[in-house]
Amino acid sequence: MAVAGAIATLSPILAWFAQQHWEPLPFQQATWAAYLDGKSGMIQVPTGSGKTYAAVMGAIAEMLAKPRKGLQLLYITPLRALSRDIEQSIKRPITEMGWKLQVESRTGDTSSAKKARQLKNMPEILITTPESLALMLSYPGAKERFQSLQCVILDEWHELLNSKRGTQTELCLSHLRHLQPNLRTWAVSATLGNIDEAAQAAVGLTAQPAIIQSNLERKTIIRSILPASVDSFPWAGHLGLRMFEELVAALDINTSTLIFTNTRAQSERWFQALTFALPDDTDKIALHHSSIDVKEREAIEAGVKTGTIKWVVCTSSLDLGVDFQPVERVVQIGSAKNLARLLQRAGRSAHVPQGTSEILFLPTNALELLEIAAFRNGLAAGDLESRRSLTKPYDVLIQHLVNLACGDGFVAAETLASVRQTMAYQTLTEAEFGWVLDFITNGGKCLGAYPRYKKVTLTETGVYQVTDTQIARMHRMGVGTITSNQAVRLVYTNRKEIGTVEENFISKLKKGDVFFFAGRQLEFFMLKDMVAYVKGTTRKSTVTPTWGGGNLAISDTLSTHLRQEIAAIHTESDFPIEIDCLAPILAAQERIAHLPTDTELLIECCKTREGQHLYVFPFEGRFVHEGLGFLWGYRFANQKQATFTISVNDYGFEILAPKDYPFKQLFSQDFFSLEHLQADIKECVNISELMERKFRGIAQVSGLIFKGYPSSKKTSSQLQISSSLLYEVFTKYEPENLLLKQAENEVLREQLEVHRLEHTLERLSRLKIVWKESKRPSPFAFPLLVERWSSRMSNETLLDRIQRLKEQWQNK
Amino acid sequence: MKITIQTTELELLTEKAIYIEQLRLLLVSDVHLGKSETFQAKGIPIANIINQVNLERLKKLCDTYQPEQLIVLGDLFHSRLSLVPEVLEAWQHFLNQCGAKVQLLVGNHDRALIPQLSDLSMQCVDSAIQCDRLLLSHEPLSQSGFLNICGHIHPCLNLKTRLDRLRLPCFYYSKHPEQLILPSFGEFTGGYEITLKPGSVAYVIADNAVIPFEGK
Known part of the structure; x- marks a missing residue:
């Protein structure tokens, strides 16, 4: 489109901007021009700098210039909680200017009547x-x-990109492009280390993405709230609630403040502590997380906007683009573990272009003080993490194909072509695609057969189709389960909705148990048809609901800065205040075990009632430690059979062995060897629980586990099955199943990344090993001792394991 | 492993069955034949070789112990969708070969299926069976003076320390009321975690051994 034409098309938009006394920012103008030129692309600007209007106004201008019928602009957001705000932002110019365009949302919260009408x-x-x-x-x-359809906007693309939901989005878009080849895709992303790759994944492989970045400089300042004395830190306390008085002292109840925590359970506890500390201001403090009922969340968001609510304790439910204009201050409780996330959260405190962001950091354990210093250096160096599209997860493809088969049906060849246009499935082979087709039509290949199997049928005209309406209904129920653990609705006995909790939490409660949720004390009454009935109570309780997926790992980028920070303790004399504060802990570390320099690898051995513990501290981040822990576990077990429990955190890993296991005698320089690395890793995957764990998610996404109809609100008992039982049956009778292969790939690629392990082993092999036998776990080791995130590996016989368990049983 | 309760000697078999020599009686429970077929019909591909594996194990038990009578304590079939010709034929074939008189004490899964089982050469019973000092049933019952042997529960024992964790099928014996619950015989069946109370014993099945764990 010619420049003059573009200006004419944009004139209604410019008129509205003028009415607001806004000057379009250069990046907004650049996006509109590129859109009107027929391009797809990605916008990368800080939060709150006008990206929504940059993304949609090109498309809206065109819709006004060339009115058409039907859906023209599809806006995809990762969180349904965000859809309301986006709807409002988009509606604003439309209402004010009287444009004849209809804007609606369609999410899990939309009524079924409205959904049917929309279809x-x-x-x-x-x-x-x-x-x-x-x-x-x-x-x-x-x-x-x-x-x-003319345009798809992918909002907060960085949040979706490296998850299965991102893969699901890539596949859906490939299908939309197949239906409408001229479709333009625009992704909106926060700061990322690999923008080009992220943009390509968004627009698909056939398009050349335009990348639009703003030169908005935003300064981020990190301040930490330090305890009066470091002894007051629990060494591993995940919640660090003892610091709440310091936090209250550092804040002002009349300043609007967002208090970010890393998990929902943590947010519940902090909310409880803060309302306890400020009994007169409880109505100014609110709790916001994704399990709280949508109406309540709306009320809180509105309260913040009007200024009646001042402090909001929240989780990542408020990480993303909700427009919280009046927020003046942001607090991060516990390490954000990742520079990009910290920047994003900090960005909420100055939601106007070119403001300065300030974030107050409250450590929840002593070692996090090290991380603050590392964060600051990382930000100064401008380092950011990369996120990559997943590599051909078969489960998501299965779900997608069954999905298409439930609708209009699909033809194999053209679908393979369009699937291969996605970043995720660019290397999908015909054999793999063939296997997936076979799996959904015949049940796959196995030692037995599937004579009664029917899911998708191939019609005479070559179209894959689901013909059984019950199977289609079951499939649709499963589509939402990519992320969610089975949620149970929490309802007062008078039927007022409170929110949702995970089933495995509720299933542990007995009638009369009291727990804390959404800032309320609730007494459990009964669970019926996936609804948990509760009553308000004043009785005390210590139970806080837990939610899965709360584990964050420190990023690679940050771990490098972390090691530099520890090295600097030995070489420098001028420390940041956080390190000063940490001095007593570091002294204890030196006294009990050793404080390693950057040329040393600390290995600590210690005996407790639980058995023989081995602690290793590479400071490489949780994921690398997991790989290394399992590899070394295997290299030990290979010499002397054992059952190990391996726990990891961002600083190191622990291998727990039966008592008197001779770690030191078995250890040698061979543990750093790159020889047989691939084979060793495969072996250690085989004797660990890692694959079975991964299979859980895969079974769910690929529709092997059916969780029941919400309408009938009952899991059909005839179809009830646990993923571990499925895993057992598949490994026994269908070892070639690609879903098992996928579980193995996910473990190898995401958990035990070989190239990262090589790199780490190589670095560690150059270090001097300091082997310490300590009487009790050192401050570095203590958090691992109480870490609950652990997995087992074993190459002993079942009988040996039972004999030992029986001994322990009898001594209990 | 042999145990004696009251005056009855019971042999707890690692194949998840009980043999009582005095009565020449073999007991199994919760076989769930045709579970794969039920899943297949709903679009979930579970291999049907599982039926065959279960029947072969049962046949081997009959060959080894040569019982006069085999009683299935309920849930022989998984659901209505399980009653397809190949499943029924395989079961009839087993009945012809096993050399014992076979009775099915129907459970919650197969109670509604009785009319469709009439062609099979076995007897279906819908109430508890008294046999010497034994009371056989599908769901646990309590009647003083009797040892109740039943199924339904699919008992499993969860053994857990910080170092290790195992979840294994078991025979579950409890003193009050006096009951012995069989593990589910079927390969592709889940388990229910029992808690060991004082006076109760879980006889855990591991590889080729039965190992008792006593409640404290």
């Missing part, structure tokens, strides 16, 4: 989530529904 009659602009988009493709008529 028949789409609005011009629709805001939705990846799951809801996938579901729309599972209804017949997708071709007509999406043929008028």
Whole structure:
């Protein structure tokens, strides 16, 4: 489109901007021009700098210039909680200017009546989530529904990119592009280390993405809240609640403040502590996390906007783009573990372009003080993490194909072609695709057979189709489960909704148990049809609901800075205040075991009632430690059979062995060897639980586990099955199943990354080993001792293991 | 492993069955034949070789112990969708070969299926069976003076220390009321974690051994 034409097309947009007394920012203008030029691309600017209007206004200008019927703009957001704000932002110019465009949302919160109406009659602009988009493709008529579509916006793409939901989005987009080849895709992403790759994944492999970055400089300042004395730190206390008085002292109840925690359980506890500390201001403090009922969340967001609510304790539910204009201060409790996340959260405190962001950091254990210093250096160096699209997860592809088969159906050859246009499946072979087709039509290949199996059928005209309406219904129920653990609705006995908790938490409660949720004390009454009924109570309780997925790992980038920080303790004399504060702990570390320099690797051995512990501290981040822990575990077990429990954190790992296990005699320089590395890793995967764990998620996404209909609210007992039982059956009778292969790949690629292990082993092999036998775990070791994130590996016989368990049983 | 309860000697077999020599009686429970077929019909591909594996194990037990009578303590079949010709034929074939009189004491899964089982050469019973000092049932019952042998629960013992964790099927014996619950015989069946109370014993099955764990 010619420049003059573009200006004419944009004139209604410019008119609205003028009415607001806004000057379009250069990056907004650049995005509009590129869009009108027919390009796809990615916008990378800090949060709160006007990215939503940059993303949508090109498309809206075109819709006004060339009115069409049907859906034209699809806006995909990772969190349904965000859809409301986006809807409001997009509606604002439309209402103010009286443009004839309809804007609606479609998420898990949308009523089924509205959803049904939308399927028949789409609005011009629709805001939705990846799951809801996938579901729309599972209804017949997708071709007509999406043929008028011009533009897809992928908001917060960095959040989706390296997850299965991101892969699901890539696949859905590939199908939309197949239905409408001229479709333009624009991703919006926060800061990332690998923008080009992220942009390519968003637009698909056939397009050349335009990348638009703003030169907005935003300064981020990190301040830490330090305890009066470091002895007051629990060494490993994950919650560090003892610091709440210092936090209250550092803040002002009349300043609007977001208090970020890393997990929902943590946010519950902090909310409880803060309301306890400020009994007169409890109505100014609110709790916000994704398990809280949507109406309540809305009320909180509105309260913050009008200023009646001042402090919000929150989790990543408020990480993303919700527009919280009046927030003046941001607090991070516990390490954010990742520079990009910290920047994003800090960005919430100055939600205007070119402001300065300040974030207050409150450590929850002593070692996190090291991380603050590392964060600051990382930010100064401008280092940021990269996120990559996953490599051909078969489970997501299975779900996608069944999805299409439930809708209009699909033809093999053209679908393979469009699937291969995604970053995730670019290397998908015909054999692999063939296996997936076989799996969904015949059940796959195995030692037995599947004579009664039917899911997808191949029609005479070569179309893959689901014909059984019950199977289609079961499949649609499963589509939302990529992320969520089975959620149970929490309802007062008078039927007022409170929120959702995970089933495995509720299932542990007995009638009369009291727990804390959404800032309330609740007494459990009963669980019926996936609804937990509770009553308010004043009785005391210490139980806080737990939610899965709360574990964050420190990034590679940050771990490098962390090691530098520890090395600097030995060489420098001028420390940041955080390190000063940490001095007593570091002294204890030196006294009990040793404080390693950057040329030393500390290995600590210690005996307790639980058995023989080995602690190793490479400071490489949780993921590398997991790989290394399992590799070394295998290299020990290979010499002397054993059962180990391996725990990891960001600083090191622990191998727990039966008592008197001779770690020291068995250890040698061979543990750093790169020889047989591949083979050793494969072996250690085989004797560990890692694959079975990964298979859990895969079984769910690929539709092997059916969790029941919400309408009937009962899991059909005839179809109840645990993923471990499925895993057992598959490994026994269908060892070639690609889903098992995928579980293995996920372990090898995501958990035990070989190239990272090589790099780490090489670095460690150059260090001087300092082997210490300590009487009790050192400050570095203590957090590992109480770490609950652990897995087992064993090459002993079942009988040996039972005999030992029996001994322990009898001595109990 | 042989145990004696009251005056009855029971042999707890690692194949998840009980043999009582005095009565020449073999007991199994919760076989769940046709579970794969039920899953397949709902679009979940579970290999049906599992039926064959279960039947072969049962056949081997009959060959070894030569019982006069085999009683299945319920849930022989998984569901209505399990009653397809190949499953029923395989079971009838087993009945022809096993050399014992076979009775099915129907459980919650197969109670509704009785009319469809009439062609099979076995007897279906819908109430508890008294046999000497034994009371055989599907779901646990208590009647004083009797040892109740039953199924239904699919008992498993979870053994857990910080170092290790195992979850294994077991025979579960409890004193009050006096009961012995069989593990589920079927390969592709889940388990229910029992808690060991004082006076109760879990006889855990591991490889080729039965190992008792006493409640404290």
